[in-house]
Amino acid sequence: MTVIADERITSVLEAAEGVLAKRAGTAVRLDGPEDLGGTGRSTVIRARVLDNPVSLDRTVVVKAFDQQTPASQVLREIASYRYATALPTRSRPGPQLLASELEARILVLTDLGHGRPMVELLGSNDADEVERGVSAWGQALGRMHAATLGGEEDFRTLMHISGKDRGGTASRIFASDGGIVDEAAASVDAYEQILERIDVELPAGARETLENSLRLFDEGDFRAFSPADVGPENILINGDGVQFMDYEWGEFRDAALDVAYALATFPARLAVDVVPERLELEKSLADAWRGEVKPLWPSISDRGLAERIFHARALWVWLSTYWLIRGDSSGHDWALHTTDARVVLSRWADLADSGDSYDVGGEFIDAADRMQEALRIYWFG
Missing domain, CATH: 3.30.200.20 (Phosphorylase Kinase; domain 1)
Structure with a gap:
């Protein structure tokens, strides 16, 4: 520095x-x-x-x-x-x-110190080192979610108090303020325009999957605190473990959205030699997270959880596609945001592979395959 x-x-x-x-x-x-x-x-x-x-x-x-x-x-x-x-x-x-x-x-x-950026660790050629890193990432997410389950009212109270600190004008602090929720909703609203633009038809239930995933922002069985952008660019590893930075859009939402966000964003950072281990790394991250939260969330089956994470991930991949098709190259510093078409194509391929691997996703696996092919033609001819 x-x-x-x-x-x-x-x-x-x-x-x-x-x-x-x-x-x-x-x-x-x-x-x-x-x-x-x-x-x-x-x-x-x-x-x-x-x-x-x-x-x-x-x-x-x-x-x-x-x-x-x-x-x-x-x-x-x-x-x-x-x-x-x-x-x-x-x-x-x-x-x-x-x-x-x-x-x-x-x-x-x-000051968290200099530490090691998660982006750097993911770029290592040592698959075991990367596996330890993503497991620690999943554990840190799980500890945060487990500690904040049921704390939404406390967070709302702090929002009110912080708003009153500026002279009593705390109105509309819970209103939409241009964050990731608005962007995700806008991307689903543009569903038909996107399909028409890239000339593809998706299975009838594809849009419903995205709309159901949107509800995880406002509903869900496991509402916990999230800094919002929990991608690798906002993670530092220091002597105290994995540290998340940048809370500009901090909010309570279904914790599956955070796990899905991590799964959607980290593969693009992997070294070429480690890419073949991607599915195992995904499993390590998700299993580490599940180990921290399962005692507090015993009602959901492993399959039900895998399905929920898959659907949430589909929404994130869809949003990153919307941003790129819209030509939005500025104004977003989310780890999810990319101007590289190859990254978006890989996200659709990874989504389909993950669905096949866990036997979840239903017809949206077919939708992911169709999107990948249509986008390849749209961008590269």
Whole structure:
């Protein structure tokens, strides 16, 4: 990382110092900013703590949003971090929130350190190493889901409190705010247009499968907290294990959506030599997750769970296809988003293979095969 110094960074540091000072009741000084990237609408930096009146770590991470970011999105991330920080240490999905201010659009978080990005681990040629990594990923998801099952009202309360922190204007904080739910719904609404554009017919029940999967955002037997984008690009592995980052769209939803999201996004990151092990790696991730949540979710059979994950995965693959066909190359920093047609084709092929392997999916396996072939012709002739 590079130490940086410009007007924007100076402003972010000063704002972070002010937020930390309010928490500590005394001045806090930050210096030595390092650019950790961001989403285009946010600035993320690591900074050294020069004065340490409240036993802060030697470094902190500061995330600041620009003025174009909807306040509801900043509010959601603050509430999500507050909620996750209150979880038992073993079940915390990522960094802890040290301080925040909605009006300033800024959060100060604990520093996870440099660690190892999940993307790097998945690119290893050592299949055993990759298997350990995806198993740890599944376990971390399961611990988070198990710890937050039944906690939706607590999260809603935090959303209200965080909204009131900005002067009592907490209305519509549960309303749709342009996140992944809206995008997924829009993709299903465009079902007929997409099929017409790529010139393909799908089995009669294909759209119903996608519509049923949409309900997992609002319904489902196992509603648990999710940071939303739990793909490999948002995962760091450090001494405490797998850490999830970026809670901008944190929400409660059926946990099967998170497992399906992981399964849909990680194969594209595998090294060529490890790709033949993909189905076994998928099983390792799903089994590790199931091992953490099954004591709390005994009512669902293994087959029923596999079916639910398959259908949720179909929705994610459909959404990534919608984005690419629409020509949307900006505005999405989700791990699911790609501008590479080959990745989308592979996702359809992987979906069909997974359905065959677990004997689930029904006629949507045929739909996946048809989509893959139609998209190949559409993009490559």
